[in-house]
Amino acid sequence: MAKLISSKATIFYKFVLPPLWIVLAGSIIFFVHSNLASFHTRGEAKTVRLIVILALAVGTVLISWVFPRLKKVELLADALQISNFSQTIVVPLRDIESVSGSILMNPELIWIRFREPTEFGAKIVFIGEYRISRGLTRHPVVKELDNLISKW
Numbered sequence: 001m002a003k004l005i006s007s008k009a010t011i012f013y014k015f016v017l018p019p020l021w022i023v024l025a026g027s028i029i030f031f032v033h034s035n036l037a038s039f040h041t042r043g044e045a046k047t048v049r050l051i052v053i054l055a056l057a058v059g060t061v062l063i064s065w066v067f068p069r070l071k072k073v074e075l076l077a078d079a080l081q082i083s084n085f086s087q088t089i090v091v092p093l094r095d096i097e098s099v100s101g102s103i104l105m106n107p108e109l110i111w112i113r114f115r116e117p118t119e120f121g122a123k124i125v126f127i128g129e130y131r132i133s134r135g136l137t138r139h140p141v142v143k144e145l146d147n148l149i150s151k152w
Helices: 010-034 042-069 140-150
Strands: 072-075 079-083 088-092 096-101 109-118 121-127
Touching (some): 096 140, 109 140
Antiparallel strands (some): 072 079, 079 088, 109 121
């Protein structure tokens, strides 16, 4: 039986958040730009505009770079079932070269690198299930997968 090791919110992060962010970012830029007259000085208005635009630009780059690449990942007995929601592949655990994960990021990203490229490339990324206490540790799925692939 398959065990879901990626977040149940993957579909939200992959398909809902990017367009929502674009609408939100555009609305904020419009609001700030249309209300610049309410600032006391011209320098203050420029500073606020710069901060808002930079923050939204960084957010847009990160969201458009990471989230569309997210995969749904399920652990089978001796393989991973990986889906991009339009195609599903099965990759044996012996074909995994390495597993790594982010630290101090929310959501927590997990990367799997394969020995040979798959239909999804040589590396995939997915979000681990949310956990409350993270600290400076990687997601437990990273260790679980490391332990499984070390047997091969």
